[in-house]
Amino acid sequence: MKIAILGAMVEEITPLLSFFGNHHKVSYAGNDYYEAHYKGIDLVIAYSKIGKVNAALTASALLMHFGCEKLIFSGVAGAVSPELKIGDLVIASSLCQHDVDITAFGHPFGFIPESKHFIPSDERLNGVAKGVAQSKGIALKEGIIATGDQFIADSLKKEWIRKTFNADALEMEGASVAVVCDTLGVPFCVLRAISDAADMEAGFSFDEFLVSSAKVSAEFVIGMLDRL
Numbered sequence: 001m002k003i004a005i006l007g008a009m010v011e012e013i014t015p016l017l018s019f020f021g022n023h024h025k026v027s028y029a030g031n032d033y034y035e036a037h038y039k040g041i042d043l044v045i046a047y048s049k050i051g052k053v054n055a056a057l058t059a060s061a062l063l064m065h066f067g068c069e070k071l072i073f074s075g076v077a078g079a080v081s082p083e084l085k086i087g088d089l090v091i092a093s094s095l096c097q098h099d100v101d102i103t104a105f106g107h108p109f110g111f112i113p114e115s116k117h118f119i120p121s122d123e124r125l126n127g128v129a130k131g132v133a134q135s136k137g138i139a140l141k142e143g144i145i146a147t148g149d150q151f152i153a154d155s156l157k158k159e160w161i162r163k164t165f166n167a168d169a170l171e172m173e174g175a176s177v178a179v180v181c182d183t184l185g186v187p188f189c190v191l192r193a194i195s196d197a198a199d200m201e202a203g204f205s206f207d208e209f210l211v212s213s214a215k216v217s218a219e220f221v222i223g224m225l226d227r228l
């Protein structure tokens with residue numbers, strides 16, 4: 001089994017590279033891909049750089065060039081649900097693009113013709129995550145994650161996203177990774193730990209909690225590998 005673990009920022013995969021110390025770097029199409037092995041699983045670990053375009057390119061390479069058969073995204077997110085606090089884990093039930101707008105033609109926000117409005121994650125992978133959470137006594141919220149090419153640091157924008165998509169968390173890559181995996185028929189899940197509340201303090205909070213929240217997500221993903 002060959003599994004991809006993808007982040008957007010180097011901080012999101014650093015804990016993974018430390019854990020899987022014996023890795024081999026392959027540079028390809030503008031990214032560095034780290035190959036490792038863990039309990040009989042071949043791993044390819046990478047970070048895409050920020051945003052939907054970068055994430056789509058790296059996810060495509062992981063699947064089409066490296067032949068990964070499952071993809072797990074690990075990283076941080078902004079909280080939309082008031083239940084979610086810094087460090088809390090959320091796994092996507094489905095993902096949408098909050099910055100897609102062809103409503104002029106009567107389509108809902110986030111909808112592109114011939115595409116899915118909300119892309120569902122792989123239920124089996126989500127089930128594995130729930131099993132890990134239960135066995136470790138860790139709270140794991142499953143909910144809608146909204147993706148867009150904007151760092152949201154504004155309660156009004158955050159509230160619009162919550163209202164429009166019933167979102168629980170937001171970030172900048174998940175839905176684009178979801179489109180790539182769903183289109184190519186590769187099971188995926190998107191796991192995120194909260195780094196901020198996507199409000200006017202978001203920038204400061206993100207700077208303070210990026211590293212610690214990225215570690216929470218990465219450690220949880222490692223726990224999932226033991227159950228795949």
Ligand SMILES: Nc1ncnc2c(CN3C[C@H](CCSCCOCCO)[C@@H](O)C3)c[nH]c12
Nearest residue numbers: 008050076077078150151152171172198202
């Ligand atoms: N509120 C929020 N809005 C949108 N996304 C997020 C995420 C999830 N990731 C973090 C990162 C933020 C990119 S900002 C650039 C920081 O550069 C710092 C050094 O220049 C991007 O990859 C998306 C956490 N909180 C968010």
